[in-house]
Amino acid sequence: MAFAQRFRQGMKAAIPVWVAFVPSSIAWGIAAQSHQLTLEEVFLMSAWVYSGPAQFAVLGPLTEGKSALQVLAAGTLMNLRFLPMSTALAPFFKGVKRLPLLLSSHVISASSFIVPYLQFQKERESEALTAGDESTRGYDNLAFFLGVGVTAFTVWVAGTMLGFSVALGFPPGFEEALKFILPGYFAGLLVVEMKGWMMPLICAVSLIAAIPGASASPGWGWLVVSCVVAFVGWGLEEWNLRAARSS
Amino acid sequence: MELTRGEIILILGLTALAFRIVPQIYFAGQKFPEPWDRLLRYVSYALLCGIISTTLFMKGASLESDSAPYRAAALIATMVVARWTRSALSGLILGTILVSVSSWLR
Numbered sequence: 001m002a003f004a005q006r007f008r009q010g011m012k013a014a015i016p017v018w019v020a021f022v023p024s025s026i027a028w029g030i031a032a033q034s035h036q037l038t039l040e041e042v043f044l045m046s047a048w049v050y051s052g053p054a055q056f057a058v059l060g061p062l063t064e065g066k067s068a069l070q071v072l073a074a075g076t077l078m079n080l081r082f083l084p085m086s087t088a089l090a091p092f093f094k095g096v097k098r099l100p101l102l103l104s105s106h107v108i109s110a111s112s113f114i115v116p117y118l119q120f121q122k123e124r125e126s127e128a129l130t131a132g133d134e135s136t137r138g139y140d141n142l143a144f145f146l147g148v149g150v151t152a153f154t155v156w157v158a159g160t161m162l163g164f165s166v167a168l169g170f171p172p173g174f175e176e177a178l179k180f181i182l183p184g185y186f187a188g189l190l191v192v193e194m195k196g197w198m199m200p201l202i203c204a205v206s207l208i209a210a211i212p213g214a215s216a217s218p219g220w221g222w223l224v225v226s227c228v229v230a231f232v233g234w235g236l237e238e239w240n241l242r243a244a245r246s247s
Numbered sequence: 248m249e250l251t252r253g254e255i256i257l258i259l260g261l262t263a264l265a266f267r268i269v270p271q272i273y274f275a276g277q278k279f280p281e282p283w284d285r286l287l288r289y290v291s292y293a294l295l296c297g298i299i300s301t302t303l304f305m306k307g308a309s310l311e312s313d314s315a316p317y318r319a320a321a322l323i324a325t326m327v328v329a330r331w332t333r334s335a336l337s338g339l340i341l342g343t344i345l346v347s348v349s350s351w352l353r
Binding site: 045062072087091198208226231 | 249269272273275292294297302
Protein backbone atom coordinates (compact mmCIF):
# COMPACT_ATOMS: atom_id res chain seq x y z
CA MET A 1 0.00 0.00 0.00
CA ALA A 2 1.29 3.51 -0.81
CA PHE A 3 2.82 5.49 2.05
CA ALA A 4 0.32 8.37 1.68
CA GLN A 5 -2.65 6.03 1.62
CA ARG A 6 -1.47 4.24 4.73
CA PHE A 7 -0.72 7.58 6.44
CA ARG A 8 -4.30 8.68 5.72
CA GLN A 9 -5.56 5.41 7.18
CA GLY A 10 -3.66 6.23 10.38
CA MET A 11 -5.06 9.78 10.39
CA LYS A 12 -8.58 8.44 10.14
CA ALA A 13 -8.00 6.11 13.08
CA ALA A 14 -6.61 9.03 15.10
CA ILE A 15 -9.67 11.32 14.81
CA PRO A 16 -11.07 10.39 18.27
CA VAL A 17 -7.59 11.02 19.70
CA TRP A 18 -7.54 14.54 18.20
CA VAL A 19 -10.96 15.26 19.67
CA ALA A 20 -9.72 14.12 23.07
CA PHE A 21 -6.42 16.01 22.78
CA VAL A 22 -8.08 19.37 22.11
CA PRO A 23 -9.54 19.95 25.60
CA SER A 24 -6.65 18.40 27.52
CA SER A 25 -3.99 20.31 25.58
CA ILE A 26 -5.89 23.59 25.96
CA ALA A 27 -6.33 22.83 29.66
CA TRP A 28 -2.60 22.30 30.01
CA GLY A 29 -1.89 25.54 28.14
CA ILE A 30 -4.20 27.44 30.49
CA ALA A 31 -2.63 25.76 33.55
CA ALA A 32 0.85 26.59 32.26
CA GLN A 33 -0.15 30.23 31.82
CA SER A 34 -1.61 30.38 35.33
CA HIS A 35 1.66 28.89 36.66
CA GLN A 36 3.50 31.69 34.84
CA LEU A 37 5.46 29.61 32.36
CA THR A 38 6.67 31.62 29.37
CA LEU A 39 5.40 30.98 25.83
CA GLU A 40 8.80 29.49 24.89
CA GLU A 41 8.72 27.12 27.88
CA VAL A 42 5.18 26.03 27.02
CA PHE A 43 6.18 25.29 23.45
CA LEU A 44 9.35 23.49 24.54
CA MET A 45 7.47 21.39 27.05
CA SER A 46 4.72 20.38 24.62
CA ALA A 47 6.86 19.81 21.54
CA TRP A 48 10.00 18.42 23.18
CA VAL A 49 8.73 16.50 26.22
CA TYR A 50 5.34 15.69 24.57
CA SER A 51 3.85 13.77 27.45
CA GLY A 52 0.52 14.94 28.86
CA PRO A 53 0.67 13.22 32.28
CA ALA A 54 4.31 14.25 32.85
CA GLN A 55 3.58 17.82 31.76
CA PHE A 56 0.74 18.09 34.28
CA ALA A 57 2.79 16.33 37.00
CA VAL A 58 5.82 18.62 36.82
CA LEU A 59 3.98 21.90 36.30
CA GLY A 60 3.54 22.59 40.02
CA PRO A 61 7.02 21.51 41.21
CA LEU A 62 8.65 23.28 38.26
CA THR A 63 7.08 26.64 38.97
CA GLU A 64 7.12 26.38 42.77
CA GLY A 65 10.89 26.29 42.78
CA LYS A 66 11.23 22.66 43.91
CA SER A 67 14.65 21.09 43.36
CA ALA A 68 15.55 20.11 39.80
CA LEU A 69 16.14 16.54 40.94
CA GLN A 70 12.61 16.29 42.34
CA VAL A 71 11.06 17.64 39.11
CA LEU A 72 13.19 15.38 36.93
CA ALA A 73 12.47 12.30 39.04
CA ALA A 74 8.69 12.90 38.85
CA GLY A 75 8.75 13.51 35.09
CA THR A 76 11.11 10.65 34.34
CA LEU A 77 9.03 8.15 36.29
CA MET A 78 5.93 9.26 34.37
CA ASN A 79 7.81 8.91 31.09
CA LEU A 80 9.02 5.39 31.89
CA ARG A 81 5.81 4.09 30.33
CA PHE A 82 7.23 4.91 26.89
CA LEU A 83 9.84 2.18 27.32
CA PRO A 84 7.52 -0.86 27.12
CA MET A 85 5.28 0.90 24.57
CA SER A 86 8.16 1.67 22.22
CA THR A 87 9.60 -1.83 22.73
CA ALA A 88 6.25 -3.42 21.87
CA LEU A 89 6.00 -1.35 18.65
CA ALA A 90 9.60 -1.99 17.54
CA PRO A 91 9.12 -5.45 15.94
CA PHE A 92 6.56 -4.00 13.52
CA PHE A 93 9.10 -1.65 11.90
CA LYS A 94 11.21 -4.32 10.25
CA GLY A 95 13.38 -3.03 7.41
CA VAL A 96 12.89 0.67 8.22
CA LYS A 97 16.10 2.72 8.09
CA ARG A 98 17.41 3.97 11.41
CA LEU A 99 17.09 7.74 10.86
CA PRO A 100 13.38 7.84 9.93
CA LEU A 101 12.72 5.39 12.74
CA LEU A 102 14.50 7.49 15.35
CA LEU A 103 12.83 10.69 14.19
CA SER A 104 9.43 9.02 14.20
CA SER A 105 9.84 7.65 17.70
CA HIS A 106 9.53 11.16 19.14
CA VAL A 107 5.77 11.03 18.57
CA ILE A 108 5.24 7.84 20.60
CA SER A 109 2.58 8.44 23.23
CA ALA A 110 -0.11 6.30 24.85
CA SER A 111 -2.49 7.13 21.97
CA SER A 112 0.00 6.72 19.17
CA PHE A 113 0.99 3.41 20.74
CA ILE A 114 -2.36 1.74 21.29
CA VAL A 115 -4.09 2.67 18.02
CA PRO A 116 -1.30 1.38 15.71
CA TYR A 117 -0.33 -1.52 17.98
CA LEU A 118 -3.80 -3.05 17.93
CA GLN A 119 -4.07 -2.41 14.18
CA PHE A 120 -0.70 -4.11 13.51
CA GLN A 121 -1.60 -7.10 15.63
CA LYS A 122 -4.87 -7.54 13.78
CA GLU A 123 -3.07 -7.30 10.45
CA ARG A 124 -0.32 -9.69 11.56
CA GLU A 125 -2.91 -12.29 12.47
CA SER A 126 -4.77 -11.95 9.17
CA GLU A 127 -1.44 -12.06 7.27
CA ALA A 128 -0.43 -15.20 9.13
CA LEU A 129 -3.57 -16.77 7.71
CA THR A 130 -2.75 -15.60 4.19
CA ALA A 131 1.00 -16.31 4.54
CA GLY A 132 1.97 -12.65 4.06
CA ASP A 133 5.59 -11.41 4.21
CA GLU A 134 6.16 -9.42 7.39
CA SER A 135 9.50 -8.01 6.22
CA THR A 136 7.84 -5.82 3.56
CA ARG A 137 5.48 -4.26 6.05
CA GLY A 138 7.90 -2.08 8.02
CA TYR A 139 7.35 1.12 6.01
CA ASP A 140 3.62 0.43 5.71
CA ASN A 141 3.41 0.20 9.47
CA LEU A 142 5.56 3.30 9.93
CA ALA A 143 3.22 5.29 7.65
CA PHE A 144 0.19 4.22 9.67
CA PHE A 145 1.99 5.01 12.92
CA LEU A 146 2.97 8.47 11.64
CA GLY A 147 -0.61 9.10 10.50
CA VAL A 148 -1.67 8.68 14.09
CA GLY A 149 1.41 10.06 15.85
CA VAL A 150 2.27 13.18 13.82
CA THR A 151 -1.30 14.43 13.63
CA ALA A 152 -1.95 13.83 17.34
CA PHE A 153 1.35 15.57 18.16
CA THR A 154 0.37 18.57 16.00
CA VAL A 155 -3.03 18.83 17.69
CA TRP A 156 -1.38 18.60 21.13
CA VAL A 157 1.20 21.32 20.47
CA ALA A 158 -1.31 23.62 18.74
CA GLY A 159 -3.83 23.07 21.55
CA THR A 160 -1.39 24.01 24.30
CA MET A 161 -0.34 27.15 22.44
CA LEU A 162 -3.98 28.06 21.93
CA GLY A 163 -4.76 27.41 25.60
CA PHE A 164 -1.82 29.55 26.62
CA SER A 165 -2.72 32.39 24.28
CA VAL A 166 -6.44 32.50 24.90
CA ALA A 167 -8.03 31.40 28.16
CA LEU A 168 -10.59 29.44 26.23
CA GLY A 169 -13.50 27.87 28.07
CA PHE A 170 -15.76 25.17 26.74
CA PRO A 171 -19.53 25.62 27.12
CA PRO A 172 -20.52 24.40 30.59
CA GLY A 173 -21.98 20.90 30.63
CA PHE A 174 -19.55 19.48 28.09
CA GLU A 175 -16.56 19.02 30.42
CA GLU A 176 -17.68 15.51 31.37
CA ALA A 177 -17.93 14.42 27.73
CA LEU A 178 -14.54 15.91 26.89
CA LYS A 179 -12.94 14.26 29.89
CA PHE A 180 -14.45 10.91 28.91
CA ILE A 181 -13.38 10.73 25.25
CA LEU A 182 -9.73 9.61 25.55
CA PRO A 183 -10.09 7.01 28.33
CA GLY A 184 -13.35 5.82 26.74
CA TYR A 185 -11.64 5.35 23.37
CA PHE A 186 -8.70 3.49 24.96
CA ALA A 187 -11.10 1.19 26.80
CA GLY A 188 -13.11 0.54 23.62
CA LEU A 189 -9.99 -0.29 21.63
CA LEU A 190 -8.69 -2.64 24.32
CA VAL A 191 -11.93 -4.49 24.83
CA VAL A 192 -12.42 -5.15 21.10
CA GLU A 193 -9.05 -6.91 20.93
CA MET A 194 -9.25 -8.89 24.17
CA LYS A 195 -8.51 -12.59 23.98
CA GLY A 196 -8.15 -15.37 26.53
CA TRP A 197 -8.64 -14.72 30.22
CA MET A 198 -5.36 -13.28 31.45
CA MET A 199 -5.47 -10.04 29.47
CA PRO A 200 -8.98 -9.05 30.65
CA LEU A 201 -7.99 -10.01 34.19
CA ILE A 202 -4.82 -7.89 34.12
CA CYS A 203 -6.76 -4.96 32.62
CA ALA A 204 -9.56 -5.18 35.19
CA VAL A 205 -7.19 -5.48 38.17
CA SER A 206 -4.99 -2.66 36.86
CA LEU A 207 -8.04 -0.45 36.29
CA ILE A 208 -9.10 -0.88 39.92
CA ALA A 209 -5.69 -1.04 41.60
CA ALA A 210 -4.47 2.15 39.88
CA ILE A 211 -6.87 4.17 42.08
CA PRO A 212 -5.23 3.37 45.46
CA GLY A 213 -1.88 3.59 43.66
CA ALA A 214 -2.64 7.12 42.49
CA SER A 215 -3.98 8.01 45.95
CA ALA A 216 -0.68 6.96 47.49
CA SER A 217 1.34 8.89 44.91
CA PRO A 218 -0.48 10.72 42.08
CA GLY A 219 2.74 11.01 40.07
CA TRP A 220 3.89 7.43 39.83
CA GLY A 221 1.91 5.24 42.29
CA TRP A 222 -0.49 4.03 39.59
CA LEU A 223 2.42 3.36 37.26
CA VAL A 224 4.17 1.07 39.74
CA VAL A 225 0.90 -0.69 40.61
CA SER A 226 0.05 -1.29 36.92
CA CYS A 227 3.50 -2.76 36.24
CA VAL A 228 3.27 -5.01 39.30
CA VAL A 229 -0.17 -6.26 38.18
CA ALA A 230 1.17 -7.05 34.69
CA PHE A 231 4.25 -8.86 36.05
CA VAL A 232 2.21 -10.91 38.54
CA GLY A 233 -0.34 -11.87 35.87
CA TRP A 234 2.39 -12.81 33.43
CA GLY A 235 4.27 -14.77 36.12
CA LEU A 236 1.15 -16.73 37.04
CA GLU A 237 0.44 -17.53 33.40
CA GLU A 238 4.04 -18.63 32.80
CA TRP A 239 3.96 -20.81 35.91
CA ASN A 240 0.71 -22.41 34.72
CA LEU A 241 2.08 -23.00 31.23
CA ARG A 242 5.27 -24.60 32.58
CA ALA A 243 3.30 -26.79 34.97
CA ALA A 244 1.06 -27.90 32.09
CA ARG A 245 4.08 -28.69 29.89
CA SER A 246 5.86 -30.72 32.55
CA SER A 247 2.80 -32.80 33.48
CA MET B 248 24.29 23.16 40.58
CA GLU B 249 21.10 25.12 40.00
CA LEU B 250 19.28 24.47 36.74
CA THR B 251 16.98 26.94 35.01
CA ARG B 252 13.42 25.92 34.12
CA GLY B 253 14.41 25.73 30.45
CA GLU B 254 17.29 23.38 31.25
CA ILE B 255 15.04 21.16 33.37
CA ILE B 256 12.54 20.94 30.48
CA LEU B 257 15.36 20.09 28.07
CA ILE B 258 16.63 17.27 30.31
CA LEU B 259 13.08 15.99 30.83
CA GLY B 260 12.58 15.90 27.06
CA LEU B 261 15.86 14.06 26.62
CA THR B 262 14.84 11.33 29.08
CA ALA B 263 11.45 11.00 27.36
CA LEU B 264 13.19 10.75 24.00
CA ALA B 265 15.63 8.15 25.34
CA PHE B 266 12.76 5.95 26.54
CA ARG B 267 11.17 6.26 23.11
CA ILE B 268 14.30 5.79 21.02
CA VAL B 269 16.36 3.13 22.82
CA PRO B 270 13.91 0.27 22.09
CA GLN B 271 13.81 1.32 18.41
CA ILE B 272 17.62 1.19 18.21
CA TYR B 273 17.90 -2.26 19.73
CA PHE B 274 14.67 -4.03 18.85
CA ALA B 275 13.32 -2.57 15.57
CA GLY B 276 12.22 -5.42 13.33
CA GLN B 277 13.20 -8.09 15.82
CA LYS B 278 10.79 -10.72 16.94
CA PHE B 279 10.74 -11.34 20.68
CA PRO B 280 10.38 -14.80 22.20
CA GLU B 281 6.68 -15.46 22.80
CA PRO B 282 6.79 -15.06 26.64
CA TRP B 283 8.58 -11.69 26.36
CA ASP B 284 6.15 -10.54 23.68
CA ARG B 285 3.30 -11.41 26.02
CA LEU B 286 4.93 -9.66 28.98
CA LEU B 287 5.38 -6.45 26.97
CA ARG B 288 1.79 -6.62 25.84
CA TYR B 289 0.56 -7.07 29.41
CA VAL B 290 2.72 -4.23 30.78
CA SER B 291 1.55 -1.86 28.03
CA TYR B 292 -2.12 -2.77 28.47
CA ALA B 293 -1.88 -2.51 32.28
CA LEU B 294 -0.31 0.94 31.94
CA LEU B 295 -3.11 2.01 29.59
CA CYS B 296 -5.68 0.80 32.10
CA GLY B 297 -3.86 2.79 34.76
CA ILE B 298 -4.10 5.87 32.52
CA ILE B 299 -7.83 5.21 31.91
CA SER B 300 -8.47 4.89 35.63
CA THR B 301 -6.48 7.92 36.78
CA THR B 302 -7.80 10.16 33.97
CA LEU B 303 -11.40 9.21 34.58
CA PHE B 304 -11.69 8.84 38.34
CA MET B 305 -8.91 10.82 40.00
CA LYS B 306 -8.10 14.45 40.58
CA GLY B 307 -4.56 14.51 41.92
CA ALA B 308 -4.46 12.12 44.86
CA SER B 309 -8.21 12.10 45.50
CA LEU B 310 -11.01 10.06 43.99
CA GLU B 311 -13.74 12.15 42.35
CA SER B 312 -16.36 10.27 44.33
CA ASP B 313 -19.36 12.35 43.13
CA SER B 314 -18.92 11.60 39.46
CA ALA B 315 -16.99 8.31 39.64
CA PRO B 316 -20.09 6.02 39.69
CA TYR B 317 -21.56 7.73 36.58
CA ARG B 318 -18.27 7.64 34.74
CA ALA B 319 -17.76 3.99 35.72
CA ALA B 320 -21.24 3.13 34.40
CA ALA B 321 -20.51 4.95 31.13
CA LEU B 322 -17.15 3.16 30.87
CA ILE B 323 -18.79 -0.24 31.36
CA ALA B 324 -21.45 0.62 28.74
CA THR B 325 -18.68 1.73 26.35
CA MET B 326 -16.84 -1.55 26.77
CA VAL B 327 -19.95 -3.71 26.41
CA VAL B 328 -21.08 -1.94 23.22
CA ALA B 329 -17.54 -1.84 21.77
CA ARG B 330 -17.14 -5.56 22.36
CA TRP B 331 -20.61 -6.38 21.07
CA THR B 332 -20.36 -4.29 17.89
CA ARG B 333 -16.58 -4.89 17.49
CA SER B 334 -16.26 -1.12 17.13
CA ALA B 335 -14.50 1.11 19.67
CA LEU B 336 -16.12 4.17 18.13
CA SER B 337 -19.69 2.92 18.62
CA GLY B 338 -18.93 2.23 22.26
CA LEU B 339 -17.29 5.63 22.65
CA ILE B 340 -20.30 7.47 21.18
CA LEU B 341 -22.69 5.74 23.57
CA GLY B 342 -20.40 6.27 26.57
CA THR B 343 -19.96 9.97 25.77
CA ILE B 344 -23.71 10.46 25.44
CA LEU B 345 -24.32 8.64 28.73
CA VAL B 346 -21.71 10.59 30.66
CA SER B 347 -23.05 13.91 29.26
CA VAL B 348 -26.67 13.09 30.04
CA SER B 349 -25.77 11.98 33.58
CA SER B 350 -23.90 15.24 34.19
CA TRP B 351 -26.81 17.36 32.85
CA LEU B 352 -29.32 15.48 35.02
CA ARG B 353 -27.28 15.86 38.22
